[in-house]
Amino acid sequence: MRFASPLIRLLAAAGMALAGLASAHAGEVPVAVAANFTAPMQKIAAAFEQATGHKAVLSFGATGKFYAQIKNGAPFQVLLSADDTTPARLEQEGQAVQGSxxxxxxxxxxxxxxxxxxxxxxxxxxxxxxxxxxxVANPKLAPYGLAAVQTLEKLGLGERLQPRFVTGENIAQTYQFVATGNAQLGFVALSQVMEGGRIAKGSAWQVPEALHDPIRQDAVLLATGKDQPAAIALMKFLRSDAAREVIRAYGYGL
Known part of the structure; x- marks a missing residue:
């Protein structure tokens, strides 16, 4: 039987120690993600874990519901909102880190x-x-739903079409209503129907931005993530070229 040399054993032990150290410093960050950002965030989370060792634990839903959950103590550390008003409100109310x-x-x-x-x-x-x-997504909970209602009002079609609404709790459910044929058409996020830089299937009209308020989607570090390395690392990664490339690929502006 051949025995490993002391040097090889030492190197192997050092390698295991370094791996254990990296694992010890890796963490998990619970993230509340607006439903429209589901597909890109799944890709960003995978790249984030590969780059940093940290794992983003993702929950998807309506921004309005996430706001209520955060106010009631939900343990999210980062919010990726579908608007810019909810993160600002959380900052003002002390639920998020100022300036983040x-x-x-x-x-x-x-x-x-x-x-x-x-x-x-x-x-x-x-x-x-x-x-x-x-x-149409619920305009009280989902910014894309509010933008859809604003669009119809600008077109003078609000009152006429309101009786035909099938209202989704969030933009993901709204998309499902259309995809399954429960509604013949609907207002959804471009990211939900885009693949490879074009509409993946069906037909679509990209609504001119002049017909509704800008859908600025803000991220914010929540108070629960203030001293959490994984949460801080994710906020930084969202600004990286790797993340921005994914975001652009799904049709978002930057």
Whole structure:
């Protein structure tokens, strides 16, 4: 039987010690993520873990619901909001670290149908289409829903189409209403229907930004994450070129 030399044994032991040290310093960060940002954040989280060893534990939902949960003590350390007002409010109320918030993405709203050629590039289908239901996220909870309502009001179609609304709790549920055929078309996030820089399937009208308030999506370090290395590292990583490349690929502005 051959025995490893003392030098090899020493190097092996040192390697194990370094691996253990890296593992000891790696942590988990609970993150509340706006539903529209599901796909890009899953990719960013994977890149974040590979780059830092930290793991982002993601929860997806409506920004309004996350606000209520955070106020009631939910243990999130970072919030990726679908708006810029909720993080600002959390800062003012002492629930978030002052000066930590920044705009990580600017959302884009689209009117979408899985049916090819149904939604025209001017959105005239809203006036001429024979649809029964129009999916819209709850404007009280989801900024994309508010943008959809503002768009319809600007077009003079708010009162006329409101009886046809199928209201989703968040933008993810709104997308499902359309994707499953429970609504013929709906207002969703561009990121939900974009793949490889184009609309992956169906037909869509990208709503001009002049028709609604800007969908500035801010990230903020919550008070519970103030002294947490993983949370601080994630906030930094969201500004990295790697993260920004993913964000752009899903159709967001920066």
């Amino acid at each position: 918030r920044f705009t990580y993405a600017v959302g884009r709203l689209v009117l979408w149908s899985p049916r090819e050629g149904y939604v025209d590039d001017q959105g005239q289908v809203l006036k001429t289409g024979d649809f029964t239901y129009l999916a």
